[in-house]
Amino acid sequence: MTDFVIVGAGECGARAAFALRDRGFDGTITLIGSETHLPYERPPLSKDALVAGAGPKLVAEAERYGEAGIALVCGRTVASIDRAGRRVVLSDGAAFPYDRLLLATGARPRALPGAPFSAGRIRALRSHDDAVAIRGHLSRGSHVAILGGGFIGLELAASARRLGATVTLLEGLPRILTRGVPVEIAGRVAERHAAEGVEILCGATVAAVEETPGEVRVRLSDGRVVPASLLVVGIGAIPNAELAAAAGLAVDNGIAVDGHLRTSDPDIFAAGDCTSYPLPLYGGRRVRLESWRNAQEQGILAAANMLGGDEPASAVPWFWSDQYDLTLQIAGLADDAAQTVRRDMGEGAFILFHLAADGRLIAASGIGPGNAVARDIRLAEMLIAAGVRANPADLASPDTKLKKLLAA
Amino acid sequence: MSDNWIEVCDAGEIDEEDVIRFDHDGRTFAIYRSPEDTYHATDGLCTHEKIHLADGLVMDNIIECPKHNGRFDYKTGEAKGAPVCINLRTYPVKVESGTVFISIS
Numbered sequence: 001m002t003d004f005v006i007v008g009a010g011e012c013g014a015r016a017a018f019a020l021r022d023r024g025f026d027g028t029i030t031l032i033g034s035e036t037h038l039p040y041e042r043p044p045l046s047k048d049a050l051v052a053g054a055g056p057k058l059v060a061e062a063e064r065y066g067e068a069g070i071a072l073v074c075g076r077t078v079a080s081i082d083r084a085g086r087r088v089v090l091s092d093g094a095a096f097p098y099d100r101l102l103l104a105t106g107a108r109p110r111a112l113p114g115a116p117f118s119a120g121r122i123r124a125l126r127s128h129d130d131a132v133a134i135r136g137h138l139s140r141g142s143h144v145a146i147l148g149g150g151f152i153g154l155e156l157a158a159s160a161r162r163l164g165a166t167v168t169l170l171e172g173l174p175r176i177l178t179r180g181v182p183v184e185i186a187g188r189v190a191e192r193h194a195a196e197g198v199e200i201l202c203g204a205t206v207a208a209v210e211e212t213p214g215e216v217r218v219r220l221s222d223g224r225v226v227p228a229s230l231l232v233v234g235i236g237a238i239p240n241a242e243l244a245a246a247a248g249l250a251v252d253n254g255i256a257v258d259g260h261l262r263t264s265d266p267d268i269f270a271a272g273d274c275t276s277y278p279l280p281l282y283g284g285r286r287v288r289l290e291s292w293r294n295a296q297e298q299g300i301l302a303a304a305n306m307l308g309g310d311e312p313a314s315a316v317p318w319f320w321s322d323q324y325d326l327t328l329q330i331a332g333l334a335d336d337a338a339q340t341v342r343r344d345m346g347e348g349a350f351i352l353f354h355l356a357a358d359g360r361l362i363a364a365s366g367i368g369p370g371n372a373v374a375r376d377i378r379l380a381e382m383l384i385a386a387g388v389r390a391n392p393a394d395l396a397s398p399d400t401k402l403k404k405l406l407a408a
Numbered sequence: 409m410s411d412n413w414i415e416v417c418d419a420g421e422i423d424e425e426d427v428i429r430f431d432h433d434g435r436t437f438a439i440y441r442s443p444e445d446t447y448h449a450t451d452g453l454c455t456h457e458k459i460h461l462a463d464g465l466v467m468d469n470i471i472e473c474p475k476h477n478g479r480f481d482y483k484t485g486e487a488k489g490a491p492v493c494i495n496l497r498t499y500p501v502k503v504e505s506g507t508v509f510i511s512i513s
Contacts, residue, residue: 015490022489041491060493293477296490320475371463374474378465403425 002027004306005088005096007078007243008104009033011041012272012295014059016102019303021068029070030096032088036075037128038062043292046155047322049131050138051162056128081247083265100267100306103244103255104299107237107273107290112147115209115233121216122209122231125152137230140164145218145226147206148234149176151321154189156232157198158323168226169193170204170218172235182340182352185328185367192326201226237290239274252276254288259312261302269306271298277313281384282333282362291319316381325369331381332363341392349373353380353396359389376402412513419447419506427471427482429462432512437499438462439508440482442469447501448482449510455487455494 004020006013009031017031033039040056048054065072079091087097109124111117117124123134134156138144142165146153149171157167169176177186190200205221209231218226239254250256250264254276261269261277272295276288297315304311320329334340337354344350349368356362364380366373379402383390386406394400416430422441429452430437436452438461452460454473463474471482478492485496500511 018490059491300490371459371474374463375465378472378474378477 002099003097004029004100004102005098006031006102006104007088008102008106008240008272008274009035009039009072009074010104010106010272010295011039011059011292012106012299013102013104014039015296015299016104016271016303016306017070018060018064018068019300020307021070023304023307025303025307027099029068030073031065031070032073032076032078032090032096034075034077035127035129038065038072038074040128041292042126045125045128045131046152047159049128050135050156050159053132053135078243081243081268083247083268086267098267100269102299102302102306103263103268103270103274104272104295104302105240105243105255105270105274106295107239109233110236110238112206112209112233112235115206115231117233118211120213121211121229122233124233125156126237134230134232135163138163138165142166142229143168143227145170145216145228145231146234147218147231148236149173149200149202150179150234150236151177151319152234153232154193154323155321156234157193158196161196161198167198168228169198169200170206170220170226171200171202172205174202176200176202180330180334181328182334182354182365184342184350184352185365188348188367189323189326189328192324196324237273239276239288241274244268244270244274252286256286257313259314260305260310261298261313262305269302271295271302279317279333280312280314281316281387282336287317287333289317289319291317293318314385316384318377318381326367327369327371327373328365328367329373329377330363330365331377332361332384334363334365337362339392341395343376343396343398345372345376345398347372351376351380353390353392355390355392360384360387361390361395379403379406382406412511413502413509414512416449416501416508416510419503419508422447422508425466425468427462427464427466429460430510432510435512436460437510437512438471438482439501439510440466440471442466442483446483447503447508449499449501450480450482450485450496454478454480454492455496456492461496 039059207221208219244255255270278284334354338357349372351366354363440448459475479488485498
């Protein structure tokens, strides 16, 4: 019997487990996760889990694991990988042998130096339990301070306003969403938050955080003090690569894998948030993506390659964020853009197309109400993958169907 | 059955390889025109997170949800893999004298 073990029971690990069965694997599959919940999707944690108190949105119902013959080991932690003995060892001493191993260990929230996360009023938002704890502090009359103007912080701000809480969002840089989001779109997001009553303070440097039983006080270096019932820190995530590093696997901003998600040990694969991999579309530069879709796609891809497949990790990076009725979607990486073309689409929706110096479309960033930009961003993703050199005038005109450019 | 046919739109109102939304009696549907110029109908909302499929992308026989890229064969309703696992319900469609009808009994 062949034994496959997956460490990490989030979106990525769970999708990989089912994908192994879908592709006909008939050995054992053991899926090990440190949370006590069944594997669930994380995007709702900043939205429905907060606003509506929704329970975990499961990747699959409990019975499907049994039906698929997936042994789910929840609430237990892997302590080490014994590569010589080809087994993973848990912190409680149990061990699982493997012929092939997938590391889908995810990432964990970065803490603010000097202000560690607490069980009280200094929180992160990563797990369902985090969402439940934060929701307990969000109500009309409460005041939440959010550190970090990235997607987590901004989605949390929108949800907190929905619940009637007062929100102060602190961002250290001169604007919100500096990472991967064009300034025009960040501006649109900031305007909307301001209209909803969120106070956004950019260029805010935290000097100290003081937690008392009744409140948390964020002291800024310019002397301002933000008193709040809760501080949520959303300043990025750290890949959970320690297990891999301790086992002697290559680590480079996450567990370093090749273009087929293999680590430096050919029997060990890695996928999802914990993984850095070379992206051929962008000159082979090594990236680590923290997104739901990447976790899902890489989990499925890793499963195929664990079974001897030869499928490259070549997907165009793609992510989205929902705040109020606005959806922002981005496909590709815009860093090397030489030219940007704007397409206005009605209802205030617009897309920015980012072109490389040679005219290739390399990224598209859109924002609008509901799913106004979704179809065109999806088509842009396909244009990017195909390496299409699009005429800027065609991209700018909402009357030009992107599907036609794809066929051309 | 024949008295359950509901008029949707003129056949020309849907582009080839495209989809529109159709609401009727508190329910919402997605009406498709395939590249082969046939017409089809399914429930309007994706079975994953209740997002309207009419904002999605039609490629050949596939409708892709605009939110999370769940894919369905809109001719059969079959879910085509993660994140969707529940099939879409489909409905009979006919075109008569240039008008599209759906049967939603």
